[in-house]
Amino acid sequence: MNDEGIHRRSFVVGGVATALTAVSAAPSLAAAPPRAVVLEFADRWTKATGLAELLRRAGFSVAELDLSRPATAQGADLIAFGGFTNNDSRYTAYVADRAASLRDFVAGGGVVLDLAQSDQFGAAVPYLPAALRAVRTDADYDTVHPLAPDHPLVSALPVASDKVFTGRASGVRVSWETFGSWRAMRVLLACTTTGSAPCLLEGAHGSGRFLLSSLTVDKCFDAAGAPVQPAAAVQDSVTFFTALAGYVTRVRAGTAPAVIPTPMPPQAPAGPLVGHVDEVSARVWARPGLDPAVHPEWRCTVVRAGTRHSVTADARVSTDNDDTLLVDVKGLRPDTRYEFTITPKSAAPGFTPLTGSFTTAPPAGRPAVVTMGLGSCAPSVPSTVWTRVSDEGCDSFVLLGDTPYVDSGDLAVARTKHRQFLVQPEISRMVSSMPVWGTWDDHDFGGNDIDGGFAGKKNTRTAFVDHRANATFGHGADGRPLTTRTDGQGVYTSFRRGPVEVFLLDPRWFSNTGPSWADPTKATCLGQVQWDWLRAALKKSTATFKAIATGMIWDDKENPESDDWATYQHEKDAILDYVAAERIPGCFLVGGDIHVSRALNYGPRVGYDLWQFIVSPLHDRTIPSLNVPNPNLVHSAVEPHVFLKLVADTTVSPATLTATWINREGTRLFEVRRTATELGHRSHRV
Numbered sequence: 001m002n003d004e005g006i007h008r009r010s011f012v013v014g015g016v017a018t019a020l021t022a023v024s025a026a027p028s029l030a031a032a033p034p035r036a037v038v039l040e041f042a043d044r045w046t047k048a049t050g051l052a053e054l055l056r057r058a059g060f061s062v063a064e065l066d067l068s069r070p071a072t073a074q075g076a077d078l079i080a081f082g083g084f085t086n087n088d089s090r091y092t093a094y095v096a097d098r099a100a101s102l103r104d105f106v107a108g109g110g111v112v113l114d115l116a117q118s119d120q121f122g123a124a125v126p127y128l129p130a131a132l133r134a135v136r137t138d139a140d141y142d143t144v145h146p147l148a149p150d151h152p153l154v155s156a157l158p159v160a161s162d163k164v165f166t167g168r169a170s171g172v173r174v175s176w177e178t179f180g181s182w183r184a185m186r187v188l189l190a191c192t193t194t195g196s197a198p199c200l201l202e203g204a205h206g207s208g209r210f211l212l213s214s215l216t217v218d219k220c221f222d223a224a225g226a227p228v229q230p231a232a233a234v235q236d237s238v239t240f241f242t243a244l245a246g247y248v249t250r251v252r253a254g255t256a257p258a259v260i261p262t263p264m265p266p267q268a269p270a271g272p273l274v275g276h277v278d279e280v281s282a283r284v285w286a287r288p289g290l291d292p293a294v295h296p297e298w299r300c301t302v303v304r305a306g307t308r309h310s311v312t313a314d315a316r317v318s319t320d321n322d323d324t325l326l327v328d329v330k331g332l333r334p335d336t337r338y339e340f341t342i343t344p345k346s347a348a349p350g351f352t353p354l355t356g357s358f359t360t361a362p363p364a365g366r367p368a369v370v371t372m373g374l375g376s377c378a379p380s381v382p383s384t385v386w387t388r389v390s391d392e393g394c395d396s397f398v399l400l401g402d403t404p405y406v407d408s409g410d411l412a413v414a415r416t417k418h419r420q421f422l423v424q425p426e427i428s429r430m431v432s433s434m435p436v437w438g439t440w441d442d443h444d445f446g447g448n449d450i451d452g453g454f455a456g457k458k459n460t461r462t463a464f465v466d467h468r469a470n471a472t473f474g475h476g477a478d479g480r481p482l483t484t485r486t487d488g489q490g491v492y493t494s495f496r497r498g499p500v501e502v503f504l505l506d507p508r509w510f511s512n513t514g515p516s517w518a519d520p521t522k523a524t525c526l527g528q529v530q531w532d533w534l535r536a537a538l539k540k541s542t543a544t545f546k547a548i549a550t551g552m553i554w555d556d557k558e559n560p561e562s563d564d565w566a567t568y569q570h571e572k573d574a575i576l577d578y579v580a581a582e583r584i585p586g587c588f589l590v591g592g593d594i595h596v597s598r599a600l601n602y603g604p605r606v607g608y609d610l611w612q613f614i615v616s617p618l619h620d621r622t623i624p625s626l627n628v629p630n631p632n633l634v635h636s637a638v639e640p641h642v643f644l645k646l647v648a649d650t651t652v653s654p655a656t657l658t659a660t661w662i663n664r665e666g667t668r669l670f671e672v673r674r675t676a677t678e679l680g681h682r683s684h685r686v
Helices: 002-025 051-057 089-097 099-107 231-253 385-391 411-422 425-431 457-466 528-540 569-581
Strands: 035-039 061-064 078-081 111-114 133-136 179-183 186-190 198-205 208-213 270-277 282-287 297-304 310-316 325-329 337-344 354-359 369-375 396-399 436-438 493-497 500-504 545-549 587-591 597-601 611-614 633-637 642-649 656-663 668-675
Touching: 035 051, 035 089, 051 061, 051 078, 051 231, 089 099, 099 111, 099 198, 099 208, 111 231, 179 198, 208 231, 270 354, 270 411, 270 425, 270 436, 270 493, 282 297, 282 337, 282 354, 297 325, 325 337, 369 385, 369 500, 385 425, 385 642, 385 656, 411 425, 411 457, 436 500, 500 528, 528 545, 528 569, 597 656, 597 668, 611 668, 633 668
Parallel strands: 035 061, 035 078, 078 111, 111 208, 369 396, 396 436, 500 545, 545 587, 587 611
Antiparallel strands: 133 179, 186 198, 198 208, 270 282, 282 325, 297 310, 297 337, 310 325, 337 354, 369 642, 493 500, 597 611, 597 633, 642 656, 656 668
16 A cells, blocks of 8 residues: 555656646646737738737737737737738837837746848847847748757757758748848757858847747738648648747746857958048958957057058957947058058957058148049949059048948948948958048938938948948037047048048038028028038148038039038038138039039139039949039039049149049049149148
């Protein structure tokens, strides 16, 4: 009897243990089912839904997401966003307004599942905590491979030839907008065997989990509830969501497996880009492409050409700035050629050092020759126009805007467009071998003919400063020029290179955002702070030649668009009146934008002849209709692949400024040559 009791007791205890194990692995009839709240959308591509129905079949209690409540007040274990729900404004509004609540929900032990979404409506998952990141791309796939076959979300899936989710209807790809980059997340499923195209990522936050996916496994039923996928494919989806039910239960119980992040494989590096260079210092940018969690610290070694003399500067990869670094090198000599190498401070087998070169600026006031290139409206495809810039002997270059074409207010999209631009082989070689400065125009600001009311401008500014190395980027909250890549206002800057000083204005950020400092009854273009900066900088400048440059042209385009200085004639006149009143010599105007190149002479508008040099485009698309008549027009050319070559020479008397419009074949389109005397200087030797 004692033995029988022992055996009975053992059976009962064993049964309880087995039942507890079953509850921790999957829902049981004895326990309340996990509760899911769902937001899904019948998108225009698949015209299907199915998430709520599949979750019900998998054992969840399902309700619709209450958009009026924060995530923490949904009374749910799982918040699930169906495929392409970000095409619905309800999704974008909810994840923006309730981002903190979604993080709190997960931190408290909940699970958020986000299925395939359109990258054009938000490539980066917007509500993740700072430690996590996931960015979607345009890449679509028909194959899915189990990268973590032992994981509870993966282990139950049927596998055929190392693939899961096979046999689906060809009209709906199994992975759309697959992830291109991630941080601190585990890859569970991927569209390649190497794991380079994840389609299911797991991230831990507090006690809960984020599950981010590009899978379309929820798109199983049409509006009438009829299957749009074969029965086997629907069953695969049910199997996945049944595994999800068990996983959610384990997360709530604290028994889910720990998340061991998958290191992101090395990406192709971007850069280096030589940015602001003056007489004694240089600023260099790069995006090395290695995982910043593994290789956060980098060193730039700068060697004086033809010698062994070197200086070093260290920098840390900034995850807040798209995994880029910015190196400030000091202690250099004026008018000297340098070569540099950027390497990780920790061992990185197989990594090729990033190399480049530059020449520091001649000392201000000493006779010198500077050859500077300028251009706007640039291609993001290979083009020999950049090679021609170098072949013409340019020692520096200015990007005047639409460099590149971003045309989006989404941060991840804008960052991707900037990277795609800088990795083109010809421009990559150019920007690594000479100083490059830049401002923006409408397309890199966000879209055609838009002004400062653009809702996405904070994102496009972030992407801009992430991928440039200007000395300053607009101004900060205190109204002072901002030298760091942090939140600020605008992107305007200036620099001097020997006898030339360039004032790169920002005609976008502040435009039409308030009354003008020049005429309060009209809208502003520059804003008060930028105007105060410009007039002080112009008055202080001792450079022989002074370029006042924007992407916009300084005339009326004479088309339906409003993004030109004729729209803000009151501020243009105030700028020119100031130059005249303060007797500031050597000024000329630079513009781009219109896909036509022109030279205009307005006569003695500022006390001496005022010229405008318009250079556009660097790419292959011209707009002949914008080559409009103008009484001040001296030269024009409707020509693709054009840049402006400026040669400032103060070794002769009087000093000369020569502007030559050149195409990528090296053809001279036209040329303007002026002396310092003709541009307002009283002394023949400047």
